[in-house]
Amino acid sequence: MSTTTQDAPVEQAGPDEEETNYLNHETSIWSWLTTKDHKRIGVLYCISLAVVFLVAGVLALLMRAELSGSGQTLMGNDTYNQVFTMHGILMVFLFLVPSIPAILGNFVLPLQIGAKDVAFPRLNLASWYVYLAGAAFTITALLTGGVDTGWTFYTPYSASTGGGVLWMTSAIFVAGFANIFTGLNFIVTIHKMRAPGMTWNRLPLFVWGMYATSIVQVLATPVIGITMVLLILEQTLQIGIFDPALGGDPVLFQHFFWFYSHPAVYIMILPAFGILSELIATFSRSRIFGYRAIALSSVAIAMLGFLVWGHHMFVSGQSAISSIVFSLITYLIGIPSGIKVFNWVATLYKGSIWLQTPMLYALGFLFMFTIGGFTGIMVGVLSVDVHLHDTYYVVGHFHYVMMGGSVVALLGGMHYWWPKITGRMYNETLGKIAAGLVFVGFNLTFFPQLVLGARGMPRRYANYAERFAGLHQLSTVGSQILGLGLFLILGYALWSLAYGEKAPANPWGATTLEWTNTTAVPIHHNFERIPLVTRGPYDFHLADEVFGGGDGEALSDDVPQIPDPAPSAPSETDPTESAGV
């Protein structure tokens, strides 16, 4: 990879002094709250989402604590119902759906394609504020009586309960716009803002994952918007679309809801696929096996993901013919997901595998996502799903996909990009311990749930039959280990912010632009010179300069640049002139 020759940017300080970067070029709170820099918006999102994850995670621990005994142990039924509802809503709508795109997508995507920013920086900032508005609505919902409908808001129950339902549905409507803005921004950015030479075949797979995700966000989110609007109108004006008492059809609501919420699963998992490809490639130092298959299968999953929502409704009273069609198409999605797993494992073959913390998460992901996939095949079987639907098997299944897949990938990604975001290294030993705790805790929590479900334990039960108690207790212990691991991560992450070792520009020896062409912490405009891309994203063997003869530690200014093989990239305007536009 090489860069063009161009006059040195103005703001660049000498090597001895503290370098000016996106974190310190302006330091007032105001400059953060009004920033249009995609990196800062990523950081803002990271802080907000961490808070939501913490709250929703504590709720999960409370739920597991309540379930440690078969009767009432910690809270009454009403409280329990509100707790699992809030856990679901916060995790799905306010954490998982925005998580990877809003944090890592925002931070990494423009860097990876060699752009100075996303296409619409103002919209990007608006997205964060809209998200905060959604969060504010959620808090209002809690203060006005809470919500106990489950995150699915099934009618007619949602029409008859909870003072907070109106606020909560409004919150989801509002927060949906944040996702639409992000998705729209990424689609345009990927189409129009790629650096010279960054062809579609040279896009890092994280970008492909974000692209597929954005398509789903843009196409699906408006439908949850209109669904929530109709739900609100149903409660205020009693328009009878969903409520049977008014002549509506409750199953129609489920169609509307799952038309969004099933693709939303792909909003959560597709970016995780992207992260995984980056991690596996970098830490095995080999080109992703079947790059094209992985890239295109993401887009295929995004599209097919819209055709399968009815597999949540096999026992809902929908027509048998549509159950059958939905089941068939569901299997068609299983195949591209399988292809990805096989390709990732094949990438390890004859690689040079470096077991750093992010790679541990990646390998953990492979194990847990595979279980998530197989249990998905199980609940996709028409007749078996009749037995498993709405039991803990389903709970276990989607946690294996959402938490074991999406969240674990996010954790891996956060560790991987942590040096780039903060300029500091985390503690590798603690990182490995935490990864182990998360892995053990997670499996101990959710594998017993698969067994519980298959044995007939229904979900959303505050109390349960005595014979389920043993496995429930096991699951509770697992959740505590998992919680311990996550708190450990929070702890050493905060520690690293203050005391962490200074990170080099490319600590992992990665080959994508955010590592090779930026300073340790990227500058406000990302690149000193717009890169000109001359090779694929994972061509480790072609990227001699990347490693600097070592594991990447040595890379920075002293690495000799390869002579420019191609004509100059477009000159960029003086960064100071239009700064902050």
Add this chain to the structure above:
Amino acid sequence: MATETAPAPTEREEAEHDHHPEHLQHHFVSSKQQFDSAKLGMWVFLITEVLLFSGMFVAYAVFRQWNPDVFAAASGTLDQAMGAANTVVLLTSSLTVALAIHAIKQDRVQRCIYYLLGTLGLAGGFMVVKYFEYMAKFEHGVFPGAAFDPHGAHYEHLAEMTAAPQFFSIYFVMTGIHGVHVIIGMIVIGVLALMAWRGSFSSEWYTPVELTGLYWHLVDIVWIFLFPLLYLI
């Protein structure tokens, strides 16, 4: 596709204007890149609008398929003349927006302002007709939802029909949300006319006019479907 970000256009544009183009944001390489991005962004936004409306079209399709007779009878109580008039009004406003863009591309700012104001007037006309339609319904107790209590010669028979409230709920929600879009469009077009009057636009930079035009045409397209579905069949 792979060549979309090729650097060529910049050099030309840089040659054309030796100064930094006024409206070019720092993170874009060229005005063309900025314009194309804005336009693609608008198209992506438009499909979110399409899918927003799709939910109501699904509700319409499902309830119509369950109660075809009721929907036919209920649609018969809507005022076809007003609906048709509004269709023509909205189509005309679409033409005027297209002509406004046509004008600004040729630097005819004055003409562009006239066309924008014309559009604004037509949109206002649309809302006025809509207002009279709604009022005529409300007078006879035809409300969305629980308040539905039709009376008067033209509407009485609706009270007997099981799914008539559904038809009118869908009618009011669809036309209501469409109406909200018209109002938003009117505000934006008003601002555009003001900006044009202040000389903000030229053939060099008219992105907001172009984007608003796209939005306005989409509002028109939604109505093109609403009109036959609600009024005619």
Add this chain to the structure above:
Amino acid sequence: MGDFWLPEAASTMAPKIDSLFTFVNVVSGVLLVGVVTAMLWFMYRYRRQDPAERPSPVKESKLLEISWIVIPTILVLLVFNWGFKSFVAQKTIPDNAYEIQVQARSWGWSFEYPNGVTTDTLYVPADEPVKTTMSSQDVIHSFYVPAFRVKQDVLPNRYTSVWFEATKEGAYDLFCTEYCGRNHSEMDAEVKVVSRARFDEWLESAGTPDDIPLPKLGEKLYTQQGCQGCHSLDGSEMVGPSWKGLYGKTEHKMADGSTVTADANYLRESILQSGAKVVDGYQNVMPSYASLSEREVSGLVEFIKEQSDKELSEE
């Protein structure tokens, strides 16, 4: 493996579902072990030994890629086909099935047999197809008997059905699996599978004879109709007002500010037109019990009366 994973199988459908479950489980297990073994082996075999290591790219193998598209496709189509067949069997109700009407409400079940007998425990004859025709009085519930491997949502506006043929006599759990509010987890019932002969005998004797005293009838209805889900007898707070000391209360405050005397007429009205008067501090959530017979309503009123009398005598 089936024993570890699955509950007791007590219907004709259960073994079919179980064999498919076990098949998917075993195939998944084998593939998972394969993937994990490969992963661990590569992890060990190709671990980085020198920071400067620069492996040369592996040539992609078309054959390998095609094989892991084709083999999973065949497997999932096999599983789909198997699931499809058993699904159709699950959903196609035999013509000769014995029909039981099921009513679900928050938070209880009632089962009505062809002769009008209503119970809160589901009695079914063994070795005979049974069909339930279900509907809900309020929100969506779901009828789930794990031992029979049947589940079907119970909708407020439609009749849904399941059928099963129990193979083993005994008692089994029936759960509600569609979240329905506060006492969702308490909304269970028992399924008792008995021989045809004993079933007939029970059905014969279980009818509500006209000669049982009214308060006794009311007491029976109190559990049967699910009143106990919302109205306590000991004065504890639930969704609805407690029946303890309710009868005869003079200053009974309503949500609209008015007060009524809780006499027999008021109770009657509250049972038949539940929304007519709503007690202050409670939600208007009670379904109407207009389907009760005149004698049954009187029975309930007498039973409520008894709760106040009891209190008086206790004092």
Add this chain to the structure above:
Amino acid sequence: MAHDGPHIVPKSILLKVFGALIVLTGLTVGVAYVPLGPLTVPVALGIAGLKATLVVLFFMHLKYDNPVNALTFTIGTIFVVVFVTITLLDTAFRGDLGNVTAQTVQEIQAEQERAQQRQDAIPSDSLRIAPSDYPNQDRGASMESDEGS
């Protein structure tokens, strides 16, 4: 893909398209008075689709624009069709295997009442209509007679 300068659609084309749109509006109103039976909905939607296409291609310049924009819009409309079609796949076929009734409880009760009234008219106790008599009565039957509307 790239154009030199803004493409300008000639005014004459805009006016012609507008003329066509007005004519099609007249047509769709006219057609509404012709009894077309089952074709009513397809014809109305067909004309509306044609009008929308004209607007998209000429007023919105999609005919002359970057194909990516056209692709974007096409994908959007495809997913609307998917949403409508697959939902109808359920709602139009309820009751196909007998696990759920095609009619709602209210409809069945109304039907029962009507049957009861008929029964009262002819005094005879031999008939009893139970809900179980209805489940297999397909909604399709009522659809056929309704399609002319």
